[in-house]
Amino acid sequence: MMVQLRLCVPADLSQAVLECCLAQTGTAETAHHRGASVVPPGDLITVQIARESAEELIGRLHVLRVPELGSISISSPDLVLSARADEAEASAPGESADSVIWDEVSRQTGEDSKLTWSYLAFLLIATQLAAIGIVTDSTIAIVGAMVVGPEFGPLAALAVGLVERKWRLIRASALALGVGFPLAMVVTAAAAWLSIPLGLFPLDALERGSAVEFIYHPGPYSLIVAALAGAAGMLSMISHRSSALVGVFISVTTVPAAGYVAVALVLGEYNKAAGSAMQLALNLVGIVSAAVAVLLFYRLIGKRVSPSRRRPTVGGRSLVSRRAR
Structure with missing residues (x-):
């Protein structure tokens, strides 16, 4: 089962969020719409991801303070016809029926x-x-x-x-x-x-x-x-x-x-x-x-990611610390 994340993020945070989404196992599709968000001002990022991986990605987005600075909307499409989606579900650990999105x-x-x-x-x-x-x-x-x-x-x-x-x-x-x-x-x-x-x-x-x-x-x-x-x-x-x-x-x-x-x-x-x-x-x-x-x-x-102990990384580099610099 796939879920769709709709992320409204400030422009200076969008690159870190985008790289975080692209690096997440189970991600099938990612779209970046620059300047599409009017309130709050910033970018709109949509992600199609296997439900099994959604909780880990959401935990990392919490670390990036996306809910505080923007928003995260989660929905479940009734039907997704995509070879990439099938591959993403196959690569995600666990089963969608057993996955929990705690938020x-x-x-x-x-x-x-x-x-x-x-x-x-x-x-x-x-x-x-x-x-x-x-x-x-x-x-x-x-x-x-x-x-x-x-x-x-x-x-x-x-x-x-x-x-x-x-x-x-x-x-x-x-x-x-x-x-x-x-x-x-x-x-x-x-x-x-x-x-x-x-x-x-x-x-x-x-x-x-x-x-x-x-x-x-x-x-x-x-x-x-x-x-x-x-x-x-x-x-x-x-x-x-x-x-x-x-x-x-x-x-x-x-x-x-x-x-x-x-x-x-x-x-x-x-x-x-x-x-x-x-x-x-x-x-x-x-x-x-x-x-x-x-x-x-x-x-x-569920291998839940604790935001207080784990930071999102791409290629071994912390996105949080890089944004701080």
């Missing part, structure tokens, strides 16, 4: 971790659906709540923040989870409390819900399933397989557990509420722990 992962999870109105709306709707499925003993409604729930975004962002030591990302994701789940449970509890005098469900609804017993019975498999789901979810984000991510949503009971806590508290089933809260905690910890493990594994095998 892309951080940016994607960062967007998903924000406490927004849409995130709260989805979480409130999902928790309400879960509560309806619980009191009506409807597995279909509970599965629907799992699909609608947006909680994996902040959980993935929390894992990325822990691995990358990005404290702002950790705070943002913790805020989204810490505000979202309690708010969703409070609103769901209020709706359940109002539904009782309206006769929408009986007071013994939880006694008859055999299909939802798994929600408030945490056990060893609860943590195992959460860990497997967290690993699969992070792998799906890295490999851009959205269908696998939907399967992750269906496999874990974070939102149903939150809905069960709210309903059980309203009905005075405190033991079941405690069990469901434990289920929720186990799922959250399991998902984040497994996602962290996946990211650490990919960092270990």
Whole structure:
């Protein structure tokens, strides 16, 4: 798989960036448009490169301060017909499906971790659906709540923040989870409390819900399933397989557990509420722990270039030091 880098760079930096791109293994095509960038003023450089080599090149561009002085845009063409591209992919180490562009992962999870109105709306709707499925003993409604729930975004962002030591990302994701789940449970509890005098469900609804017993019975498999789901979810984000991510949503009971806590508290089933809260905690910890493990594994095998330890060179000469001169 090829990716395209669009680089806006100052004119005095363009030669160093161009040589850095040309020297990178896996580069198929490079185009240099002098004076094409108006804001910021400078040159435009486009690069077609194998995905396996993109992370190393981006790391070197960070050393050259391209993101600070200009910009880096990354896109993935749907189809590239080029013998040079085929040769570049063959020369690049590793496989494109296993390659990770860390800036892309951080940016994607960062967007998903924000406490927004849409995130709260989805979480409130999902928790309400879960509560309806619980009191009506409807597995279909509970599965629907799992699909609608947006909680994996902040959980993935929390894992990325822990691995990358990005404290702002950790705070943002913790805020989204810490505000979202309690708010969703409070609103769901209020709706359940109002539904009782309206006769929408009986007071013994939880006694008859055999299909939802798994929600408030945490056990060893609860943590195992959460860990497997967290690993699969992070792998799906890295490999851009959205269908696998939907399967992750269906496999874990974070939102149903939150809905069960709210309903059980309203009905005075405190033991079941405690069990469901434990289920929720186990799922959250399991998902984040497994996602962290996946990211650490990919960092270990991905031959990631650390900008603080490695400088881009061409022919044994440091481009950074040459520009400084």
